Amino acid sequence: xxxxxxxxxxxxxxxxxxxxxxxxxxxxxxxxxxxxxxxxxxxxxxxxxxxxxxxxxxxxxxxxxxxxxxxxxxxxxxxxxxxxxxxxxxxxxxxxxxxxxxxxxxxxxxxxxxxxxxxxxxxxxxxxxxxxxxxxxxxxxxxxxxxxxxxxxxxxxxxxxxxxxxxxxxxxxxxxxxxxxxxxxxxxxxxxxxxxxxxxxxxxxxxxxxxxxxxxxxxxxxxxxxxxxxxxxxxxxxxxxxxxxxxxxxxxxxxxxxxxxxxxxxxxxxxxxxxxxxxxxxxxxxxxxxxxxxxxxxxxxxxxxxxxxxxxxxxxxxxxxxxxxxxxxxxxxxxxxxxxxxxxxxxxxxxxxxxxxxxxxxxxxxxxxxxxxxxxxxxxxxxxxxxxxxxxxxxxxxxxxxxxxxx
Numbered sequence: 300x301x302x303x304x305x306x307x308x309x310x311x312x313x314x315x316x317x318x319x320x321x322x323x324x325x326x327x328x329x330x331x332x333x334x335x336x337x338x339x340x341x342x343x344x345x346x347x348x349x350x351x352x353x354x355x356x357x358x359x360x361x362x363x364x365x366x367x368x369x370x371x372x373x374x375x376x377x378x379x380x381x382x383x384x385x386x387x388x389x390x391x392x393x394x395x396x397x398x399x400x401x402x403x404x405x406x407x408x409x410x411x412x413x414x415x416x417x418x419x420x421x422x423x424x425x426x427x428x429x430x431x432x433x434x435x436x437x438x439x440x441x442x443x444x445x446x447x448x449x450x451x452x453x454x455x456x457x458x459x460x461x462x463x464x465x466x467x468x469x470x471x472x473x474x475x476x477x478x479x480x481x482x483x484x485x486x487x488x489x490x491x492x493x494x495x496x497x498x499x500x501x502x503x504x505x506x507x508x509x510x511x512x513x514x515x516x517x518x519x520x521x522x523x524x525x526x527x528x529x530x531x532x533x534x535x536x537x538x539x540x541x542x543x544x545x546x547x548x549x550x551x552x553x554x555x556x557x558x559x560x561x562x563x564x565x566x567x568x569x570x571x572x573x574x575x576x577x578x579x580x581x582x583x584x585x586x587x588x589x590x591x592x593x594x595x596x597x598x599x600x601x602x603x604x605x606x607x608x609x610x611x612x613x614x615x616x617x618x619x620x621x622x623x624x625x626x627x628x629x630x631x632x633x634x635x636x637x638x639x640x641x642x643x644x645x646x647x648x649x650x651x652x653x654x655x656x657x658x659x660x661x662x663x664x665x666x667x668x669x670x671x672x673x674x675x676x677x678x679x680x681x682x683x684x685x686x687x688x689x690x691x692x693x694x695x696x697x698x699x700x701x702x703x704x705x706x
Contacts (some may be wrong), residue, residue: 301495302486303423307431309481310416313374316473319442320450320466321381321408323561325350325657326541327451328388331459337392340542344661346401347538348654353405355650362643365418370484377410378474382467389463413439413472414646417626417641422485423610425493429580429627433572436623440568440615443561448554453542479548507634513641518632521691523648526625528684529588530649532677533618535656536595540611543670548604560610564613564699571620580631584624585688591617592681599674625649 325347332343364373384404391400416435424431446469453462486492513519536561544556575583596612601607629641656677663673 302483302489302491303431303493303495305481306419306423306483306592307435309434309477310419311441312477313474313482314412314416314436314438315442316446316470317378317381317408317412317442318439319446320385320470320473321404321412322439323443323447323537324450324466325387325538326557327447328455328463329538329657329661330541330545331454331462332388332397334599335459338394338397339665341665342394342397342662344538344657346397348656349398350401350405350408350654351534351650351657351686352576353402354409354412354646355653357406357409358643358646358650359413361410362418362639365415365484365639368526370415370419371478371482371580374411374415374478374482375475377412377415378471378478379407380404381407382470383407383442385470386464386467389458389460411478413622414639414643417642419482419484421626421630421635421638423493427494428630429575430572430621432623432627433568433575437565437568437619439622440561440564444558444565447561448557451554451557451607471474494570507636507638508632510637510640511553513637516633518642518691518694519560519629519645521687521694522625522628523645525588525684525691526621526649527589527652528680528687529621530686531652531656531658531659532595532679532681533591533614533621534653535660535677535680536598536674537618538657539660539664539670539673540598542664543598543674544607546670547602547607548650552604556604556608556611559611560615560618563612566619567616568619568623571623574625580624580628581692584621584628585685585692587617587620587624588681588685588688591621592678592685594678595674595681596678599671599678 329340329343329347332338332346333340340345361373381404384400384402384407387396387400388404391397413436417432420428420432420435450462450466453465457465483489496542510517540560540688541553541557544553550555571583590613594610594617597613598607598610601610625645626642630638633641639670660677663676664670
């Protein structure tokens with residue numbers, strides 16, 4: 300078996316722990332921090348925004364490091380920083396400490412999460428890149444499906460300080476051993492070529508569009524604008540799904556319903572990975588954006604458990620695919636020459652929306668004292684994202700790169 304598939308399995312596990320403890324887990328922490336009477340829900344939501352903002356900015360510095368150093372060093376260092384931040388979430392009492400701890404958590408999350416994972420898969424796969432990324436990034440959803448319900452239980456049963464400390468240890472155990480065992484920076488380290496191709500004694504350098512040319516391409520700018528709106532609506536909805544479920548559903552059903560979104564994301568992403576080998580990528584992306592908008596509107600209006608489950612399932616399908624589609628579009632259009640730098644900038648644009656989402660919806664919840672208007676607003680941002688993306692598709696291909704290695 301091509302070693303790249305072992306690497307995909309390792310990234311699956313790493314993303315499961317980093318996502319379950321550092322992405323989906325925010326919905327639980329926001330509520331726990333607000334219930335502790337130390338912070339308002341607006342302050343807790345703003346801390347999550349700091350987390351995502353720092354993770355995006357940090358990516359600009361991490362991307363060049365991925366081209367210079369062993370990826371294992373970067374991922375392990377990130378896991379250590381994330382675990383320290385996660386531990387201190389349960390210990391702090393002052394508002395400035397909350398923001399500082401979430402900033403540290405975000406820095407570690409960036410170095411041990413999606414940025415190194417997508418970079419590695421783009422290096423190791425060309426023909427089966429979409430399939431490999433869909434399998435590895437399914438770990439994001441599996442982490443949310445398995446770890447987040449346990450996190451909610453741990454916080455409820457043992458309190459935030461003890462639960463956060465336990466999760467910090469779990470972050471280290473889930474990321475560090477797998478990174479050291481399975482991750483490799485490039486197939487050439489093992490005298491391999493992408494997708495298991497025949498080894499060349501002198502492999503050609505990656506080809507594609509230069510960073511300076513790609514960064515000025517109007518398509519790149521509009522794509523990033525659309526994704527900033529996508530992530531604002533998506534992450535805002537994910538961060539406040541726990542509060543919405545608590546508001547409208549019997550408390551005994553909350554943990555079970557928290558599994559709906561990540562479970563749907565698993566099946567949606569796996570199906571999308573295979574579909575993308577048969578359907579146009581850009582058209583599929585537009586459909587996912589508008590479907591996400593519809594799911595958020597449904598959640599804003601739904602009152603019954605059945606309709607809430609349907610809304611969460613539809614949102615999960617779109618979450619599973621939209622996170623995967625952005626790096627695939629960039630790799631396909633601009634090649635591997637400057638991929639890590641380009642994706643770090645694209646990720647920063649997305650993180651602007653990610654950082655705004657929890658805070659914007661948290662502020663709206665504080666104003667309206669319910670989740671209807673906040674989720675309807677999130678749906679509006681989702682529709683705006685789809686509209687911007689459709690306009691983006693009309694732009695000429697100013698700089699079309701190739702995703703192949705060699706030349």
